[in-house]
Amino acid sequence: MYRYDExxxxxxxxxxxxxxxQVERRLKNEISxxxxxxxxxxxxLYLQLHAYMLRVAIPYGTVDSRQMRMLxxxxxxxxxxxxxxxxxxxxxYNWMKLEEMPDLLADLASVEMHAFQTSGNCIRNxxxxxxxxxxxxxxxxxxxxxxxxxxxxxxxxxxxxxPRKFKIAVTGSTxxxxxxxxxxxxxxxxxxxxxxxxxxxxxxGGMGRTPMLAHVIREFLPVADYLSYMEAILRVYxxxxxxxxxxxxxxxxxxxxxxAAEFARQVEEEWALVKxxxxxxxxxxxxxxxAHFAPPVLDANAPVSIDLSNPDFANWVTVNTHxxxxxxxxxxxxxxxxxxxxxxxxxxxxxxxIADLAQRYAGDEIRVTHAxxxxxxxxxxxxxxxxxxxxxxxxxxxxxxxxxxxIISCPGLDYCTLANARSxxxxxxxxxKLAPQEADLGELKIKVSGCINGCGHHHAGHIGILGVxxxxxxxxxxxxxxxxxxxxxxxxxxxxGFDENGIVTAVEKVITRYKTLRADPAERFLDxxxxxxxxxxxxxxxx
Amino acid sequence: MPRLLTGNRLETGDVLWWAGSxxxxxxxxxxxxxxEGEALIARLAPQERINDLVLIDVDATENGWRPRSTRERVRxxxxxxxxxxxxxxxxxxxx
Amino acid sequence: xxxxxxxRADPEHTAPAVPLAEYQPGGTAVRLEAGDDARLLIPHLGxxxxxxxxxxxxxxxxxxxxARILREAGFMxxxxxxxxxxxxxxxxxxxxxxxxxxxxxxxxxxxxxQTLKRFPFVYMKATDKAQPIWALRNRAGA
Numbered sequence: 001m002y003r004y005d006e007x008x009x010x011x012x013x014x015x016x017x018x019x020x021x022q023v024e025r026r027l028k029n030e031i032s033x034x035x036x037x038x039x040x041x042x043x044x045l046y047l048q049l050h051a052y053m054l055r056v057a058i059p060y061g062t063v064d065s066r067q068m069r070m071l072x073x074x075x076x077x078x079x080x081x082x083x084x085x086x087x088x089x090x091x092x093y094n095w096m097k098l099e100e101m102p103d104l105l106a107d108l109a110s111v112e113m114h115a116f117q118t119s120g121n122c123i124r125n126x127x128x129x130x131x132x133x134x135x136x137x138x139x140x141x142x143x144x145x146x147x148x149x150x151x152x153x154x155x156x157x158x159x160x161x162x163p164r165k166f167k168i169a170v171t172g173s174t175x176x177x178x179x180x181x182x183x184x185x186x187x188x189x190x191x192x193x194x195x196x197x198x199x200x201x202x203x204x205g206g207m208g209r210t211p212m213l214a215h216v217i218r219e220f221l222p223v224a225d226y227l228s229y230m231e232a233i234l235r236v237y238x239x240x241x242x243x244x245x246x247x248x249x250x251x252x253x254x255x256x257x258x259x260a261a262e263f264a265r266q267v268e269e270e271w272a273l274v275k276x277x278x279x280x281x282x283x284x285x286x287x288x289x290x291a292h293f294a295p296p297v298l299d300a301n302a303p304v305s306i307d308l309s310n311p312d313f314a315n316w317v318t319v320n321t322h323x324x325x326x327x328x329x330x331x332x333x334x335x336x337x338x339x340x341x342x343x344x345x346x347x348x349x350x351x352x353x354i355a356d357l358a359q360r361y362a363g364d365e366i367r368v369t370h371a372x373x374x375x376x377x378x379x380x381x382x383x384x385x386x387x388x389x390x391x392x393x394x395x396x397x398x399x400x401x402x403x404x405x406x407i408i409s410c411p412g413l414d415y416c417t418l419a420n421a422r423s424x425x426x427x428x429x430x431x432x433k434l435a436p437q438e439a440d441l442g443e444l445k446i447k448v449s450g451c452i453n454g455c456g457h458h459h460a461g462h463i464g465i466l467g468v469x470x471x472x473x474x475x476x477x478x479x480x481x482x483x484x485x486x487x488x489x490x491x492x493x494x495x496x497g498f499d500e501n502g503i504v505t506a507v508e509k510v511i512t513r514y515k516t517l518r519a520d521p522a523e524r525f526l527d528x529x530x531x532x533x534x535x536x537x538x539x540x541x542x543x
Numbered sequence: 544m545p546r547l548l549t550g551n552r553l554e555t556g557d558v559l560w561w562a563g564s565x566x567x568x569x570x571x572x573x574x575x576x577x578x579e580g581e582a583l584i585a586r587l588a589p590q591e592r593i594n595d596l597v598l599i600d601v602d603a604t605e606n607g608w609r610p611r612s613t614r615e616r617v618r619x620x621x622x623x624x625x626x627x628x629x630x631x632x633x634x635x636x637x638x
Numbered sequence: 639x640x641x642x643x644x645x646r647a648d649p650e651h652t653a654p655a656v657p658l659a660e661y662q663p664g665g666t667a668v669r670l671e672a673g674d675d676a677r678l679l680i681p682h683l684g685x686x687x688x689x690x691x692x693x694x695x696x697x698x699x700x701x702x703x704x705a706r707i708l709r710e711a712g713f714m715x716x717x718x719x720x721x722x723x724x725x726x727x728x729x730x731x732x733x734x735x736x737x738x739x740x741x742x743x744x745x746x747x748x749x750x751x752q753t754l755k756r757f758p759f760v761y762m763k764a765t766d767k768a769q770p771i772w773a774l775r776n777r778a779g780a
Contacts, residue, residue: 097555151772155729156761157706157730159702421613
């Protein structure tokens, strides 16, 4: 994975010093809150319901054991012993004190980490595929392209005051585990007839108040034009994106208003003007970055077959491991969704255990998934049993990947000032209710958001739940049929909302109806829904 | 209906309740501010030491103040899903 | 209103800036609102000595694009940001092409100088002379 050189380290150190100075000036009332708030947001520090919340960047969801141990240290030293992994592959800490932030950021900088641009109207964390460099279905590792973009977007002078936040995702596979169609810019590595790698560019996806799927504006962008083309897109957005209404300020609104063809034309026109300016680095820079992502040395003779006589272990292997491109290896997903626990949360102790596992068994790498789970990307199959046993003892061996109890939930009204309703308790109740039958249900992605901002990605849920405020009471809307994968669709609301108990019952009714309608036990809920439509489910829920 | 003044401490982000002459971390120490509420905010806001100053509606119950909105009850107690962090003024179940 | 914080050594061109809609060819000072198209000035860059660009509220970011477009088109005169601007934005403003700032609340020149010296390197090429880090890394032999 990427390692800072002296330039990267200098930037991060300067940022720490800058924020330390800004915090001092604020605490002495030398900066007004109005001037300070955007500065702290650009360092990922929110004021939430109970305390400040810090969102630490995990670029394209990749950390090593040393960094994971630092995340554990931060949880202990500055927080209340835990952190929350987010739907953008970052980590959030909920009990932060402003006066301690400079020291915390200095600790992060010592392990090449930071909280740049995880908030504010700027380019946010570049997310990617959690199986990068491990899955066989990949054209190339997308992460060097994400790292190139991360550097380009850091403290960009023209694009730090955009109309709204800007989210980019990169994938190297046609199997889209990064939900690129639901991002402001989605990038897919593709290969042309000459075998050269380039980027397919999609723009204008997103969820929230007006969910939309991204449009392809370039089928094949040569790598030599990568950054200048991104500059062109961002400039068109910065100049023409709406600034009169925060609910209409994302690039998806601009793309939708202009139409994808006209938007693409404006980008190409701008790009023709900026390409000659020398904004693109030479190929040696991408090569330099890519060299950091050389895969770990894998044992070509690692045995493939393993002893599956322990049924719990066998089940976990089936559900929570994915084939690795090297036959003697596997990709392990560590579930942070034990039914009844808080989705995406991990204690400091658990983080340390995962760090040790990564160092010992996984090529010293951990990935964060946008479904709030963690991945050990390169585990020998022969070591899976030992890994599993450690996970069992740490409460991290739930075998529920992509199943009914693997629920994405935003922090919701338990933590977040933007929320209208609590989301975590809904996820907990559903997970506990559905876990006993989830093996029979197969792939079922349930996603819960506590407000229209949709950080729980409810529009991309096979079953989505949106918490709203209805006359001062928490109320929950049920949506069906969404997907964030390569078959992306937006979930549609089924009917009137429910209270806390009602939504759980409604989901149960949907699932009961699915079981009667599915063509065979292997047909996913999503496919059944797409085949039969909403009516049978509407009837099941509302009578 | 009684109103209380609340905000978050600048340095720490702690939820604070106006207790008459100073701030308290605990809802049960809060005093109703009623008519003087806006004047209090006008006096305190320019000092910029307490963020998000706001007046909230509460009911007086035999067990003390009960904020009318779920959001304010969560602020007074803590996350409903972490009863181990609950502040003492209201039971978690009251959220 | 505070003073102009100016990063140019030449004497200030003090002619009042006319709004874009009223600009006549040959005019030496013009004002762009946040939403004005800076490229409309490209035929006039030879005559212009100063271009003022408005930042009516803090979140306003279009001026950064305007300034950069003007520099990309070769403008060497003064580009002045005016409006709601704080010292902590200075590095962005300078890299985007501004060389003067007229803020509503005064900028402390000591803090300003510290701000501008804060970052020894930059990641991306902009209008200033700073070499992006990728250029420093990829110098011949590096």
